[in-house]
Amino acid sequence: MSRIDDSGAISAPSSIKILNSLIKTTFPPLKKGSGSGNTNPTIFKALQLNLCNSGFAGCYEGGKSIGEGGSAIRTLGPNVVTVNEICLGDVTKYLQPDLAAAWPNDYTFFAFQPAIDRRTNGAYKCKNGDQYGDVVIGRVGAAKWKVFTAHGGQYANQDSGNEIRTFACAGATGDYSVCTTHLSSKDANIAFAQCKALNFDAVPYFNSLDGNAGHTIIGGDLNLKYDTSSAVNVQKCVPNGYTRKGDGGVQHITFSNDFKFKSSSKISVLYTDHPGWLVEMTRA
Secondary structure, three states, X not given: OOEEOOOOOEEOOOOEXXXXXOEEEEEOOOOOOOOOOOOOOOEEEEEEEXXXXXXXXXXXXXXXHHHHHHHHHHHHOOOEEEEEEEEHHHHHHHHHHHHHHHOOOOEEEEEEEXXXXXXXXXXXXXXXXXEEEEEEEEEEOHHHXXXXXXXXXXXXXXXXXXXXXXXXXXXXXXXXXXXXXXXOOOOHHHHHHHHHHHHHHHHHHHHHHHOOOOOEEEEEEOOOOOOOOOOOOHHHHOOOOEEEEEOOOOEEEEXXXXXXXXXXXXXXXXXXXXXXXXXXXXXO
């Protein structure tokens, strides 16, 4: 939970640590005509991807997953994309431009948080030397664009691995807020504690800090499954007032109930070990 200090300021919850290594950028409209995004203001699509592009993991396929993920973004025209296991250059050169191409008349943004390397206390690196981590990429209609805020952090609970798990959150004032994370793959109990820290502590803290009310989306590879017989059932880290939709595995998109669920589908991504996961919602 958040704490109030002697000055009356609200400090960050003890379950997380705020980092100053987050990278955020805003991009103005391309103004190059129509894209694939549905401009109906009641339609909202969230796309979750784990593209396994560090260069080290067994699922790495020479960078081919980035092209596949970018193709899905351009074709589906999501409002937000949450992406795990990618390098910073994958975002700046491909994935953000792909979302901009889907929404050429609107603003787009990204907030990238590198994982932390326990050995150096600096950014975890991809095999190519680029920063490795998670990103949220979003679109806001030009008429609704106001202020874009972003926050990154790490969890107090961590497993013994060299990769210290982190999260990235962004808020488009007056429109929505979105977070992503990739939780511990070594210890389900640690992953569950991290899941609760993000959903119950970090998300409400940042929404309060930024003055964002409602319309919140959390997407990521949580390394937790829906299993009612398990003490670490992913449903147990879904706050009241939120709905979770999972891909049957470990990827989940959770959203506040001012969104209404419409449909979900797996998206074929051949060159990684996770499907894309698309959730379509409606909002008033």
